[in-house]
Amino acid sequence: xxxxxxxxxxxxxxxxxxxxxxxxxxxxxxxxxxxxxxxxxxxxxxxxxxxxxxxxxxxxxxxxxxxxxxxxxxxxxxxxxxxxxxxxxxxxxxxx
Numbered sequence: 217x218x219x220x221x222x223x224x225x226x227x228x229x230x231x232x233x234x235x236x237x238x239x240x241x242x243x244x245x246x247x248x249x250x251x252x253x254x255x256x257x258x259x260x261x262x263x264x265x266x267x268x269x270x271x272x273x274x275x276x277x278x279x280x281x282x283x284x285x286x287x288x289x290x291x292x293x294x295x296x297x298x299x300x301x302x303x304x305x306x307x308x309x310x311x312x
Contacts, residue, residue, distance in 0.1 A: 226270040233263025254297065260290040 236259035243253045264287040271279035 222270060222273055225266060225273075229263050229266030229270055231263075232259055232266060235259050236263065254294070257290050257294050257297070261287060261294075264290060 236256045239259060240252055240256045243255075244250050264283050268280065268283035268287065271283055
């Protein structure tokens with residue numbers, strides 16, 4: 217694949233990764249308090265996976281390590297959020 221193609225992939229990953237901050241900022245402004253929406257974590261995963269792909273292509277071990285660990289953390293956060301939602305749903309059903 218051409219260098220331009222890989223640069224486009226890298227920039228798309230960077231845009232996806234950067235978009236998470238814009239999303240977090242807009243949602244926080246709307247709520248009037250600092251908050252991290254679910255979309256933040258999905259943008260984090262998407263950007264991280266795309267950047268990891270780019271880093272593997274570039275054979276950059278520092279970049280590969282950084283993006284690999286990040287993805288694990290982002291996925292774990294989504295698991296914890298889902299667990300909390302399920303727990304709250306079960307508590308609400310038990311209180312009815």
